[in-house]
Amino acid sequence: MAHPLLDQVDWPAEEAAALELLQALVRFETVNPPGQEADCIAWLADRLRADGVEPTVLSSGPGRANLVARLPATGATSGHPAGPLLLNGHVDVVGVEAERWRHPPFAAEVHDGWLWGRGTVDMKHMVAMSVAVIGLLARLGVPLRRDLVLAAVADEENGCAFGSAWLVDNHPDLVRAEHALGEVGGFTVWLGGRPVYPVQVAEKGICWLKATARGSTGHGSVPRRDNAVARLARFVDRLGRRRLPLRPSPEATRFVTALAEAQPRPARDLLPLLLDRRFSALVTGWLVRDEAAARNLDAVLRDTATPTVLRAGGKVNVIPSRAEAEIDGRIAVGSSQEALLAELRRLAGPFIDLEVLGSFPPTPAPPDTGVFATLADVVADHHPGAVAVPSITPGFTDAKFWSRLGTACYGFAPVRLDPGGPAYADLFHATDERVPVAGFGAGLRMLADAVARLCVEPG
Numbered sequence: 140m141a142h143p144l145l146d147q148v149d150w151p152a153e154e155a156a157a158l159e160l161l162q163a164l165v166r167f168e169t170v171n172p173p174g175q176e177a178d179c180i181a182w183l184a185d186r187l188r189a190d191g192v193e194p195t196v197l198s199s200g201p202g203r204a205n206l207v208a209r210l211p212a213t214g215a216t217s218g219h220p221a222g223p224l225l226l227n228g229h230v231d232v233v234g235v236e237a238e239r240w241r242h243p244p245f246a247a248e249v250h251d252g253w254l255w256g257r258g259t260v261d262m263k264h265m266v267a268m269s270v271a272v273i274g275l276l277a278r279l280g281v282p283l284r285r286d287l288v289l290a291a292v293a294d295e296e297n298g299c300a301f302g303s304a305w306l307v308d309n310h311p312d313l314v315r316a317e318h319a320l321g322e323v324g325g326f327t328v329w330l331g332g333r334p335v336y337p338v339q340v341a342e343k344g345i346c347w348l349k350a351t352a353r354g355s356t357g358h359g360s361v362p363r364r365d366n367a368v369a370r371l372a373r374f375v376d377r378l379g380r381r382r383l384p385l386r387p388s389p390e391a392t393r394f395v396t397a398l399a400e401a402q403p404r405p406a407r408d409l410l411p412l413l414l415d416r417r418f419s420a421l422v423t424g425w426l427v428r429d430e431a432a433a434r435n436l437d438a439v440l441r442d443t444a445t446p447t448v449l450r451a452g453g454k455v456n457v458i459p460s461r462a463e464a465e466i467d468g469r470i471a472v473g474s475s476q477e478a479l480l481a482e483l484r485r486l487a488g489p490f491i492d493l494e495v496l497g498s499f500p501p502t503p504a505p506p507d508t509g510v511f512a513t514l515a516d517v518v519a520d521h522h523p524g525a526v527a528v529p530s531i532t533p534g535f536t537d538a539k540f541w542s543r544l545g546t547a548c549y550g551f552a553p554v555r556l557d558p559g560g561p562a563y564a565d566l567f568h569a570t571d572e573r574v575p576v577a578g579f580g581a582g583l584r585m586l587a588d589a590v591a592r593l594c595v596e597p598g
């Protein structure tokens with residue numbers, strides 16, 4: 140049963156207003172780099188003031204800005220007073236190849252029941268929903284048993300230095316929370332014909348590397364066995380073909396077990412073999428029909444190292460003394476930078492040096508707070524037959540920084556999807572990024588219900 144507060148709301152009007160809000164956000168071209176989020180944030184601040192919420196705007200650099208708003212706890216609390224709940228989203232987006240889009244990426248047009256545009260999925264929709272929910276609670280004047288905080292931030296798509304990382308370093312008291320809802324999760328994944336809602340509880344770490352192969356220089360007309368370009372190419376080829384070892388952490392086990400329980404037989408019995416070194420590759424290669432889902436599962440269960448940049452030579456007849464590759468390494472939950480580097484050194488052999496360019500450890504799941512159970516109830520009540528699963532994200536989100544303040548972070552930016560459409564996970568950073576209008580409205584209700592259950596006294 141949804142929180143009774145939801146009965147007081149004119150949902151068609153709220154959904155239409157939230158959609159307009161999202162359209163306005165998409166029309167700010169906050170492509171990062173350079174981001175230039177300040178105008179978008181200033182507009183959001185005005186929007187919140189119209190609902191009677193006074194936000195704080197914090198500039199982190201020229202053209203860069205973040206917004207924090209707070210609805211303070213008011214009512215007498217029954218039971219334990221909880222720390223703040225933080226709703227968070229980033230307003231920067233990745234770039235576009237505009238000529239490849241079916242509809243212009245910054246016009247926020249609605250076609251065929253979908254709102255098209257960069258940021259509709261990653262993740263201005265969550266910013267719009269969060270502003271709508273805070274505005275709604277402010278207008279209704281509902282007493283809260285804990286502070287509700289909103290953070291709309293810059294710079295997530297380029298490492299967070301002007302966004303969540305900057306807020307956590309410079310204004311920790313403004314954003315410190317007990318729990319947070321943000322990326323990645325809360326959307327429908329149709330798996331084996333069943334609706335599943337991943338809710339991120341943990342995320343992988345990063346270890347970006349440079350590999351340098353060395354060899355002797357010489358004239359291109361006389362081949363040499365110690366050619367740096369060929370040495371690097373052999374290493375890159377090994378990286379492309381080898382899977383690094385499986386890391387069945389408690390988080391991974393919980394994720395796979397929950398996924399399996401949501402499936403009919405035989406998938407229910409076979410999916411747990413993902414956690415078995417002997418069968419894991421077989422399961423992702425054969426049982427999981429959806430290729431995007433299979434790749435994603437494979438990536439969250441192990442360390443990965445993806446070659447992304449190559450540099451060598453400058454002239455066709457000169458053998459260069461060095462060749463370089465950049466490698467996007469990702470650290471599995473339960474693994475470490477040292478473990479990843481040890482595997483890569485083994486593959487690299489004696490003629491290749493590895494240098495760490497930058498790294499962040501994985502974000503492990505918080506201890507069980509009951510919030511996941513609440514979100515799972517919301518999913519089940521709003522989408523009959525659907526199940527929430529505690530997932531791991533292969534990528535990187537603002538949760539990396541919020542969690543440094545002790546915040547338990549959950550990926551819950553809800554959108555309901557019908558079967559047969561594009562896989563939602565494939566829309567992130569994609570050409571033709573779009574969100575279904577009806578599914579966004581359903582998501583708004585789910586987020587409002589989750590916030591009501593977590594912050595408002597029942598009845």
Ligand SMILES: [Zn+2]
Binds near residue numbers: 229262295322
């Ligand atoms: Zn994002």
